[in-house]
Amino acid sequence: MLLLHFEIGEGKYALPAERVLKVLPYIKLKKIPKTPEFVAGFMNYRGRLIPVIDLCSLILDRPCNPFLSTRIILIDYPFGKEGTAPLGLIAECVTEAVHGNESDFVFSGLKHQDSPFLGGVALDEEGMVQFIETNLLLPGQVRDMLFNYENMRA
């Protein structure tokens, strides 16, 4: 399988490319008031408003640096019983896509309650890479707040 590599601060992370809709350059976002700090805002993608979260804020409690390689990864976020919705993730150094196996990632045995999305760790030629479970990225409360489509339809 193909894995999209990126960095959060000093650490290297990876997520499966099959989940990725598109990699976009870092553009200006519309801030959403009264949301958690890691919710970076809305972005306009082809006439559609898509919520974007900052992985640096989520993991390191600081926003991502505005490098040229800092990009928005647009993923297909599973929502409801079978439906999905697009979600933007800001990460640093999003420049590499590498082939690898899911079995290479070994579960560390540590599972934090606040960060259930941090998965197993694999050894790479440049160091260790941690797997991100995209399904578990958002806490339920935030997820319900960001993807409240039923109300919108009503």
Next chain:
Amino acid sequence: MRANFFKNLTVKGRLAGFVGFLLSLLVASGLGGLSGMRSANHALSTVYRHQVIPLKNLKEIEDLFNRQIIDTTQRALNGQLSWDVARRTVEQAKEDIPGKWKLVYETDVDSSGNEFEARRTKDLAETAPLIKAIEDVSQKLIAALQQKDTKRLSALMTNDLLPLAEPLGEKVNILLNDSLASAKTEYERVQKNYKISKFAFIATLLIAIAVSLFASFMLIKGIDNSLSLIREAMGRMKEGDLTQRIEYDRKDEFGELIEGFNCMADYLSTLISQVQKSGIQLASSITEFAATTKEQATMTNEQAAAANQIAASTNEIAATASSLKDTMNEVLKVARGTAKAAASGREGLSSIDDSMGRMEEATGTIVAKLGILSEKAGKIAGVVQTINKVADQTNLLSLNAAIEAEKAGDYGSGFAVVATEIRRLADQTAVATYDIEQMVQDVQSAVSSGVMGMDKFAEQVHSSVINIRQIGAQLSSMINEIQGLIPQIEAVNEGMESQSLGAKQISEAISHLNEGAQKAAAAINQTNSVIFELNKSSLILQDEVSRFKVDKDQA
């Protein structure tokens, strides 16, 4: 009223009254005694004159009759005596008897009229004819003797003379008894008087003793009371208590004495409180004085030290002045040399000025060239940035292409390889542009630092030119000044000499001052010891005076 009278009676008055009373008693008792004695004397003289003398005369009359008449007649009869002698003896007796009788008789006239006197008068009257008879017989006897008639004489003797002898004896005895009885009566009377006098005298004496004892006791008690009041007050005063006053309501000598004592105590109390106050003031004054003197001593010592320092400094100044004089001489020489050197330096400076001008121009050209270089480098940087952006876009595109190819599965595998290759090329481009970017940045920083260095160098050159011009001007003025300085240095030299002299004089004056300060210090020491003595005396005075207790409102 009565009590007041006694209270106000002086001691003198009381004493005088007492002594007067005693004297009057004495006089009374003396007068009584005198009168008793006079009465006794009178009785005695009465007895003597009225009883004893008449008795003696009567006895003499009897003797004359018995011896001179009867015996002489008898002896004349017996022939033992001559007629003439007998006759003269009888004549003599006849003449003496009436005289004696007269004495006896007349004495009775004055006698006091007791019963015995009356009887005596009667007895005397009865005796008188007997005496008359004796006179008659004597006359007859004288006649018979003259005639020497023995017969007649014998007859007279027997008939007349002898019968007379017995009655005469009887009468004399009666009169003698009368007198004795009278004397006894007188004696009894005198004895009674004496008893009365004795009783009166003893009573007087007893009263006098009692009164004396009582009066003396009262008097002594009064005096002793007053004296003990004064003695107590004196005792307390002796112990230093001056608040003591004596209360006394009598107006006698002690009253005056106590008034005087109270007055004296007031004066003493005032005086002592004044002395106490003065003592305290004196002590505080002495303390202040001592403190002042100590300060003065310290100041004097400091003054002496300062004077010493000044003297040392002055000596140093003198030494420095003389060495300065030598230095000034050298300075004079150097100044002359400097004037010469400066003149030659001015010529060298003008050639430096020219070189500097040329250097300034060259620097300007270099700076312009460097500016061009910097501009070019900037352009290169812009191109590099563009290439960088393109490489980034290429990377993004290839990344998305790879993802799409993955999703396409086996159909996209060839495309995925191309995408990976493109991404690799983009990465290499990015690395290369990064290197170029670094080099351009190095060039730009080198150029800008070079420009800055050249600017600074140009500025330095420019300022050097200005400085050199200024130095030239300064050198010219310096040369002038140095040339003008030489006479001034000479003047300074002279001044130094006089300063050295002045410093020596100051040094001498300071040594005089130092002596004065030392003398002052000695005087202060002496004052200090005097103050110490004074303080000691003051303490003694306070101690002495504090023995006296005075009223607080006075103190």
